[in-house]
Amino acid sequence: MRFERHLLVALSVLTMAMISSKWPNAHAQSASSQSARPRLELQCQSFGKGPMLECLIELANRDGTPLDGAQIMLSALMPSMPMAHTIKPVKAAATGKPGQYKGTLELEMLGAWAVDVDINGPVRDKRSRTLMVSDCEGKPRCAASLAQATDRVPTPTGAGHRH
Amino acid sequence: MSDRIHSASAAASGVNGTLAQAMRDALCHLPGVGSAAGVHAVGLASDMAIMSLLALSAYLMLLVGRVSFGQQAFFGLGAYASGVMSAMFHAPLGLALAAGAAFGALCSWLIALPTLRLSGLHYAVATLAFGEMARVGLSAWHWQIPGEDGPVGPAGIDGFRDIRWLLENNVAPIEYLVLTLLVLLFVLGLLMQTERLRLGVGLRMIGQDDTLAAAQGIAVERVRLFAAAISGGLAALGGGLYAHRTTYIEPAVFDPMLGVHAVGYALLGGLGTAFGPLLGVALDLGLLDASRLLPGWRMVIFGGLVALFLRWRPRGLLDEALVHRLASHWRHLRSGRRTPSVSLPATRRTP
Numbered sequence: 188m189r190f191e192r193h194l195l196v197a198l199s200v201l202t203m204a205m206i207s208s209k210w211p212n213a214h215a216q217s218a219s220s221q222s223a224r225p226r227l228e229l230q231c232q233s234f235g236k237g238p239m240l241e242c243l244i245e246l247a248n249r250d251g252t253p254l255d256g257a258q259i260m261l262s263a264l265m266p267s268m269p270m271a272h273t274i275k276p277v278k279a280a281a282t283g284k285p286g287q288y289k290g291t292l293e294l295e296m297l298g299a300w301a302v303d304v305d306i307n308g309p310v311r312d313k314r315s316r317t318l319m320v321s322d323c324e325g326k327p328r329c330a331a332s333l334a335q336a337t338d339r340v341p342t343p344t345g346a347g348h349r350h
Numbered sequence: 351m352s353d354r355i356h357s358a359s360a361a362a363s364g365v366n367g368t369l370a371q372a373m374r375d376a377l378c379h380l381p382g383v384g385s386a387a388g389v390h391a392v393g394l395a396s397d398m399a400i401m402s403l404l405a406l407s408a409y410l411m412l413l414v415g416r417v418s419f420g421q422q423a424f425f426g427l428g429a430y431a432s433g434v435m436s437a438m439f440h441a442p443l444g445l446a447l448a449a450g451a452a453f454g455a456l457c458s459w460l461i462a463l464p465t466l467r468l469s470g471l472h473y474a475v476a477t478l479a480f481g482e483m484a485r486v487g488l489s490a491w492h493w494q495i496p497g498e499d500g501p502v503g504p505a506g507i508d509g510f511r512d513i514r515w516l517l518e519n520n521v522a523p524i525e526y527l528v529l530t531l532l533v534l535l536f537v538l539g540l541l542m543q544t545e546r547l548r549l550g551v552g553l554r555m556i557g558q559d560d561t562l563a564a565a566q567g568i569a570v571e572r573v574r575l576f577a578a579a580i581s582g583g584l585a586a587l588g589g590g591l592y593a594h595r596t597t598y599i600e601p602a603v604f605d606p607m608l609g610v611h612a613v614g615y616a617l618l619g620g621l622g623t624a625f626g627p628l629l630g631v632a633l634d635l636g637l638l639d640a641s642r643l644l645p646g647w648r649m650v651i652f653g654g655l656v657a658l659f660l661r662w663r664p665r666g667l668l669d670e671a672l673v674h675r676l677a678s679h680w681r682h683l684r685s686g687r688r689t690p691s692v693s694l695p696a697t698r699r700t701p
Contacts, residue, residue, distance in 0.1 A: 224499050260389055266509075266602040269592070270397040271611075271639055271648070276389045295646070301598070307384075311517055315598050317509075 223310045225254050231302060233320045234328035237293045240320060244279055244288045244304060253286025260305040261290040265298060266317060272296075297322055299334040392523045396595055398635050399530040403588030404608070405615035405627035406537060410581040412616050414574050415557040417470060419609045420461070420477030421585045423484035426604030428454040428586020429593035430488060430504060436515040436594065437502050438495055443515050443594065450590035451583045458582020459575060466574050481606055488601040509600025513593050530591050537584060541624040553577060614656045620666030622673035629667060
């Protein structure tokens, strides 16, 4: 009984310490981080079984110059099934063209997917786009467009996600 | 005197800061953390911890004999409230999470006031209806303020993007995982302590037979309202952690399936202890989803397991009888002597 109480106190102290250690510099870093946010263009195409989703990312600084040397991780999740169907992230590699990176995700099904672009260095940022991955209807590959309102709200007929 | 207190607190915060920095360095330099597999593992563990909070909120309602299919609404309200606090009002993370949890608890209490008087089935339907009302309400909610990188705030069906507190404060995903786990362990510890108190016994008594509990002098309605408020707060706390982890939320996230899963985890894992819902989450997200053993069949297996359990083991894997047996064995192991364990008959009562 006494051990559990001590454990509870220790856990609460640790949690508070972790949260409070981040408090003082919140505003100072906020401004610098906001101003360093890069511009991002994301275009994805689906193909094959899975389906696979190949994404092309173009990164640029605020002044429009291409941003090279970024470490980018691509991941995807289904908004209508959060915390399930989490897809294994992949690293997006530089294509050789300035500021351009490419990565391919293996999805589990067709439907609305939120694609996360996690940038780690030289700046840190995270962007997400909700894309509609549809059946290519005979074509080898097709563009995944931004999901519309009707795609995002799951209905009993399954507009939100399709197997 | 005040100077001494001030210098003591400054020294303590300095030690805290150094300790936090050392922990942070150690965590960020763990082998494999930056690899795709490492990122996936950290993400999965964070999801499991957050989902456990939602499952614990459903568990608390099941303990008092009510099945709530609306916990996803409090999860969503907490996510939006804490997102508004940190992204629009630049509140620190702790305050944003606390505000989200408090808002979720308040909403849950207000909803419980008229609905907890309903019988089991009617209450379940009422919570499901509230969950959908909340989701539709969030889909219509537009409130954006200008930010440095465009408008910030809830934008109806497009959701609420750029909840960037973790990025702005350079918090690594693994650090956030540790924080989430600490919050979960704290909540778990608190629940397990409560279950030993008169209040905890009262919760179970109400769940088993509220008439008998009332005859024993337990204020059934008040305890149920308290449980509803705490369960709403827990779900909202999970929502706040989720919003900051993913940096964006949208109403589609708070689908009824999320609430159904939370109830399923509690029923599958067991109602004998607060560890039960965590076991349910580990079975589904950790084993079925993450292992990719049977891709496409996860929902069928999970649904089948819940159905089987409701028939053969209605109070889950870790039900009261098993928990009692395990606790008894543990006590004997600690005391170092062997005495015959007393086992409780397994209850057939549905939650």
